[in-house]
Amino acid sequence: MAQKFKTSEDWLNFDRDHLWHPYTSMIEPLPCYGVVAADKVYLELEDGRKLVDGTASWWSALHGYNHPVLNQALLEQSQKMSHVMFGGIAHQPASELGKRLLDMTPNVFDYVFLADSGSISIEVALKMALQYWQSREEPNKNKFLTVRGGYHGDPFTCMSVGDPENGSHHMFQSVIAKHFHVARPQTEFYAQWDDADIEPFKTAIAENHQQLAAVIIEPIVQGAGGMHFYHAEYLRQMRKLCDQYGVLLIFDEIATGFGRTGKLFAMEHADITPDIMCIGKALTGGMMTLAATITTKNVAMTISGGATPILMHGPTFMANPLACAVASASLDLLMQKADTKSGHEFIWQSNVARLETGLQQLHDIEAHKAVADVRVLGGIGVVEMREPVNVGKLQASLVAKGVWVRPFGKLIYVMPPYIMSEDELKTLCNAIIDTINELY
Ligand SMILES: Cc1ncc(COP(=O)(O)O)c(C=O)c1O
Missing domain, CATH: 3.90.1150.10 (Aspartate Aminotransferase, domain 1)
Known part of the structure; x- marks a missing residue:
């Protein structure tokens, strides 16, 4: 590659003057x-x-x-096929990854949509929930219920289910769809569970279930919305109430997945499963962007049996073979057995x-x-x-x-x-x- 910049100072200056970084101003940005x-x-x-x-x-x-194993997976796949469209084409790296994901997640899950970033996997999850109810000829169930302090990404639909008072939500009020937000869970992870904690959620779901397609939440850890660790009982009660009122449950495990909270998935702290889950971030061991939306047979079959029987999503780079190959290698590393003495x-x-x-x-x-x-x-x-x-x-x-x-x-x-x-x-x-x- 011919280099345009001679010194690091040159490319750093170009960066400061022309490249936008996350959440920054182009006037006096924080140093990079x-x-x-x-x-x-x-x-x-x-x-x-x-x-x-x-x-x-x-x-x-x-x-x-x-990591040499991830580098090698990337190199080997790049020499075979870096990318092909997933429309009408299947490839082994996607199947290898899909199989690993279904093997390592609870066996209620059967279907995987390989998205190109965490936010897109959230968009897909929300769309799945909406299409589920459309297929059941209940199109009025088209709202989401969530807790305050959540973060699910920066695209508009993701923002609409994120915290309603944080900076970005507030700035785009006029275009962000209105959904239902209740107080965030108050009981901390290690504290004694307080039954009053679920009351705001219970009231909201009881009052609005006829309009609700799904509840969405980051299980156990609210990340960008405050690094808040809450009690597993909140999730158990949430699951029961979703079942009671006929509302789907979506878990955003994008930050918490793959062991970060001490369990392979944070939902295991509560010993429950959602109807749809999203994973991303660590999926490729940090090598490249890839995410997945995983769901049950019930959700997939209901969507597929509806008047519009197709899931309406298909990004250009979905199931990118390079990312899939690296993700499988990363998951194999993750699932390596420990020495029994440990x-x-x-x-x-x-x-x-x-x-x-x-x-x-x-x-x-x-x-x-x-x-x-x-x-x-x-x-x-x-x-x-x-x-x-x-x-x-x-x-x-x-x-x-x-x-x-x-x-x-x-x-x-x-x-x-x-x-x-x-x-x-x-x-x-x-x-x-x-x-x-x-x-x-
Ligand atoms: C819980 C959660 N959901 C969704 C996202 C969005 O993922 P991405 O940045 O890959 O679009 C993030 C990113 O920080 C996240 O922490």
């Missing part, structure tokens, strides 16, 4: 750090510094970066247990006056501050200490690659603690 390589749990900056990555690139790089069935379980133990160190900063709460679940560690943080300042301090974390709002949170060692976890937690002590 130039990354030239990533290996295991380290990001390498253009100036040679190496940072311990606490984000796994937004929950995705489970096995760390530059006390765990799978290696990922020992890894996530190590993360959970290492991240407990964040509790050392709990008593600080600027800190509202510290919480840890599986491979997720959160320091919630009392006030929104200055991201630029905080990041500069963390980078100077050799770690990469991307705070937002009041939250300094991490979800490291599963391979992170105890020492690297210490580096990560110490950097967060020292930064808070220095800046507040």
